[in-house]
Structures are given as C-alpha cells and as structure tokens.
Amino acid sequence: MADYREISQTYAKSAINGVIINGGGATALLTQASKFLELGAAQTVVWPLLIWTVGICLGTLTWVVTFISTRYVDKSERENGIESKYLGFSDYYMYFGIILVLCSLGCFFIGALVLALQFLC
Numbered sequence: 001m002a003d004y005r006e007i008s009q010t011y012a013k014s015a016i017n018g019v020i021i022n023g024g025g026a027t028a029l030l031t032q033a034s035k036f037l038e039l040g041a042a043q044t045v046v047w048p049l050l051i052w053t054v055g056i057c058l059g060t061l062t063w064v065v066t067f068i069s070t071r072y073v074d075k076s077e078r079e080n081g082i083e084s085k086y087l088g089f090s091d092y093y094m095y096f097g098i099i100l101v102l103c104s105l106g107c108f109f110i111g112a113l114v115l116a117l118q119f120l121c
Helices: 004-031 033-038 043-078 083-120
Strands: none
Touching: 004 033, 004 043, 004 083, 033 043, 043 083
C-alpha cells in the first residue's frame, strides 16, 4: 500500500523547490536593479519579476494544499469506516498540488524566457 504521508511530504518538498527557484530568479534580478535603472531598462525586468512572484505564490499555495492532503490521510487512518472518503479528498488535493507545482516551475521558465526575449528587442 502506498504511504500517502510520504507522498504528501514529497510534494511539499517540490513546492519548496518551486518557491526557491522563483525566489532565486527574482533575487538575482533585484540585485541588478540599480544597473537596469542606470541604463534606462527597468521595464526589461518588470514582467519576469511579476511572473516569478506568481511562481512563488503558487509554490507557497502548493505547500498549503499538501498540508491539507496530509491531514486527510491522517483522518483516514484515525477514523474507521470512511477511509476511502478521506483518501479521495487527499487524492483530490494531491492532484491539485501537482498542478500547482508544475505551474510554479512553469512560471520560472516563462519568466526566464520573457527576460531573455527582452534583451533581443
């Protein structure tokens, strides 16, 4: 039988990685913000920063969804007779968490792509 608690913890770690990667991209840009201002190219970094901020929010939301999923696993183990109902709720939140993790990581790639394309124009 699958260890639902372990699966939920894995998704929580993925959420943290999504936050870290988006936060890292945003931090890297912010450290160079004064240079962009000096060059008059501040508009170059606005969209990537916004996209990475959305990625951070999605990653954080993934952690919350994962916590809820884990709590339903705990309820399924404590309460007899309706385990499948709680595991169903847990699975629903798990799938939602997977979507959020993928969207968070997608925000990093899209932000990087938007930044790269800004330098081409």
